[in-house]
Amino acid sequence: MTAPSPAAGPPPVPASALPPALEAVHVARWYGNVVAVNDVSFDVGPGVTGLLGPNGAGKTTVLHMLAGLLRPSSGEVRVEGRAAWHNAAMYRRIGLLPERDTGYFFMTGFQFVRLSAQLEGLGDPDAAARRALATVALEDAADRALGGYSRGMRQRARLAAALVHDPPILLLDEPFNGLDPRQRLEMTDLLHAMAAEGRVILFSSHILEEVERLADRVLVMVAGRLAASGGFRDIRRLMTDRPHTFTVRSSDDRALAAALLRDGLVLGAQLDGGALEVRAADYGAFTRVVARVAQATGATLFEIRPTDESLESVFSYLVAQ
Amino acid sequence: MGDQVVGGQVMAGGLVRPFGPLVRLTARGVLGRRRTLLMALAAAVPVVVSAFWMLTGQSGDPDVFATQVLDPWVITTVLPLVALVLGTSVLGSEIEDGTIVFLLAKPVPRWIVVAAKTVVAALASAVLVTVSTLLCWVVGLGPAAASGEVVGIAAGVAFGAVLYSCIAVALSAVTGRALIVGLVYVFLWEGTLAGLLAGTRLFSVRQYVLGIAGVTSEIDRPLGGTLDAPTALLLGLAVIAISLAIAIVRLRGYEVAERT
Numbered sequence: 069m070t071a072p073s074p075a076a077g078p079p080p081v082p083a084s085a086l087p088p089a090l091e092a093v094h095v096a097r098w099y100g101n102v103v104a105v106n107d108v109s110f111d112v113g114p115g116v117t118g119l120l121g122p123n124g125a126g127k128t129t130v131l132h133m134l135a136g137l138l139r140p141s142s143g144e145v146r147v148e149g150r151a152a153w154h155n156a157a158m159y160r161r162i163g164l165l166p167e168r169d170t171g172y173f174f175m176t177g178f179q180f181v182r183l184s185a186q187l188e189g190l191g192d193p194d195a196a197a198r199r200a201l202a203t204v205a206l207e208d209a210a211d212r213a214l215g216g217y218s219r220g221m222r223q224r225a226r227l228a229a230a231l232v233h234d235p236p237i238l239l240l241d242e243p244f245n246g247l248d249p250r251q252r253l254e255m256t257d258l259l260h261a262m263a264a265e266g267r268v269i270l271f272s273s274h275i276l277e278e279v280e281r282l283a284d285r286v287l288v289m290v291a292g293r294l295a296a297s298g299g300f301r302d303i304r305r306l307m308t309d310r311p312h313t314f315t316v317r318s319s320d321d322r323a324l325a326a327a328l329l330r331d332g333l334v335l336g337a338q339l340d341g342g343a344l345e346v347r348a349a350d351y352g353a354f355t356r357v358v359a360r361v362a363q364a365t366g367a368t369l370f371e372i373r374p375t376d377e378s379l380e381s382v383f384s385y386l387v388a389q
Numbered sequence: 390m391g392d393q394v395v396g397g398q399v400m401a402g403g404l405v406r407p408f409g410p411l412v413r414l415t416a417r418g419v420l421g422r423r424r425t426l427l428m429a430l431a432a433a434v435p436v437v438v439s440a441f442w443m444l445t446g447q448s449g450d451p452d453v454f455a456t457q458v459l460d461p462w463v464i465t466t467v468l469p470l471v472a473l474v475l476g477t478s479v480l481g482s483e484i485e486d487g488t489i490v491f492l493l494a495k496p497v498p499r500w501i502v503v504a505a506k507t508v509v510a511a512l513a514s515a516v517l518v519t520v521s522t523l524l525c526w527v528v529g530l531g532p533a534a535a536s537g538e539v540v541g542i543a544a545g546v547a548f549g550a551v552l553y554s555c556i557a558v559a560l561s562a563v564t565g566r567a568l569i570v571g572l573v574y575v576f577l578w579e580g581t582l583a584g585l586l587a588g589t590r591l592f593s594v595r596q597y598v599l600g601i602a603g604v605t606s607e608i609d610r611p612l613g614g615t616l617d618a619p620t621a622l623l624l625g626l627a628v629i630a631i632s633l634a635i636a637i638v639r640l641r642g643y644e645v646a647e648r649t
Binding site: 132135136137138139154156157158159160162164166168170171172174175183184186187188189229 | 406407410411414417418421486487488490491492493494495496497498499641642643644645
């Protein structure tokens with residue numbers, strides 16, 4: 069995949085004079101009695117921003133509100149300073165990649181992307197479609213029907229359709245879905261390159277490593293709320309510095325537990341069914357010295373396993389902060 | 390409107406420029422599907438009945454044929470069925486499978502989307518039922534088919550197809566059970582209530598069809614038709630306008646349903 073050529077836009081305006089590209093102000097969205105998004109505020113500027121959270125966190129709802137496809141129940145969602153809802157003109161400025169694996173499967177990839185160009189009102193839809201397909205490295209399959217594509221190929225065709233009008237803002241809902249490892253790397257490179265051109269890219273993911281690879285800034289959503297936002301390193305540190313629980317199996321769990329407690333390496337220890345469960349205050353310090361402590365006590369380590377590394381538990385911790 | 394450059398891309402002028410691509414997209418999406426083939430087969434059933442009518446030596450009187458074959462098989466059954474099925478599929482299937490998001494996230498006015506969808510459904514339905522009507526007439530009446538009565542009947546049926554299609558598009562923008570609601574309207578409102586309550590006939594597509602058919606034939610009165618052609622035409626145009634307005638307003642306020 070290669071980045072599209074830079075757009076020759078209007079003369080630059082000082083960044084400080086412009087409203088944020090994407091903005092949510094105390095936004096909530098509910099469906100009947102179910103609150104999907106609750107009092108979320110953020111703004112997004114140029115570069116790659118990751119919208120991270122477990123399934124059901126409200127990421128798609130936020131993206132749909134930003135894309136003008138959902139009306140906020142309260143609060144305001146703005147794109148370049150204008151309300152996103154009922155703002156058809158903004159679709160010349162944004163490209164949307166929905167999560168759902170759907171499309172006009174009877175069309176070829178080229179026809180699908182060209183249709184997107186035609187609906188954007190581009191003067192030369194054929195050339196724009198070919199350019200967009202080249203951007204996502206799909207030229208060779210351009211004349212095959214979407215129905216015969218793999219899921220990853222369809223994802224790339226839909227990305228090409230979202231890119232065909234060269235939009236300065238991209239909203240991508242789980243863009244890595246269905247991509248194989250090589251395609252993930254290519255997608256990452258492509259998005260990096262597009263961000264380097266000054267585009268605003270907001271993408272959702274429930275996979276920490278994807279966000280780590282790609283995003284300069286992270287918005288963490290949990291249960292409809294914005295749990296944390298900031299640079300990825302700050303968020304990562306918050307996640308790493310929290311108390312961690314480990315299951316430890318050794319030849320002498322009792323002696324090992326006593327030594328760990330004595331040295332202050334763990335906040336608590338519990339012997340449970342032939343294994344030792346400890347709660348470490350500092351992830352890094354514990355993993356660095358636990359082997360040495362075991363050696364000093366004469367215990368042989370068989371296993372050390374973190375027991376609460378699921379994203380849900382990490383996110384729950386962030387919410388509690 | 391001339392072309393302009395936006396963000397480095399040349400934008401083609403013309404508000405309705407996406408209309409053609411949307412019509413082609415809808416036509417390919419609908420005409421290539423199994424349901425259209427099934428509707429074509431449904432439209433062929435009255436022709437088979439007409440052949441049976443002729444082979445069994447039934448009356449060659451065009452009015453008798455129209456009231457005993459065309460009305461029950463085409464006007465009452467195939468016409469609403471075909472138009473409602475095709476009309477609810479053009480927009481409803483896109484809402485159902487989520488492809489509507491692809492169209493709504495484009496700078497295309499909603500009325501163009503509705504117009505393109507409706508044109509395809511109305512044309513496809515009108516062609517199917519009009520061809521069915523004409524074939525029935527020729528097959529069922531043989532030499533007597535030369536009478537000009539069929540012109541008004543065919544025009545009425547085509548007009549009815551357009552009306553049912555518009556109603557179906559509007560229903561599919563309002564509810565996910567558009568076909569069921571449409572069929573209930575046809576068989577409960579038009580089939581039952583219109584026979585009991587004279588006032589309901591003013592709001593019956595069937596009455597508009599009979600009103601137009603009555604221009605060249607005598608079938609409207611025996612079948613309970615109460616409207617003259619100009620009134621039927623006027624009311625039918627009002628139905629088209631109201632249906633399109635409902636569909637456009639609903640699509641303008643359409644919200645995607647998914648939630649994660």
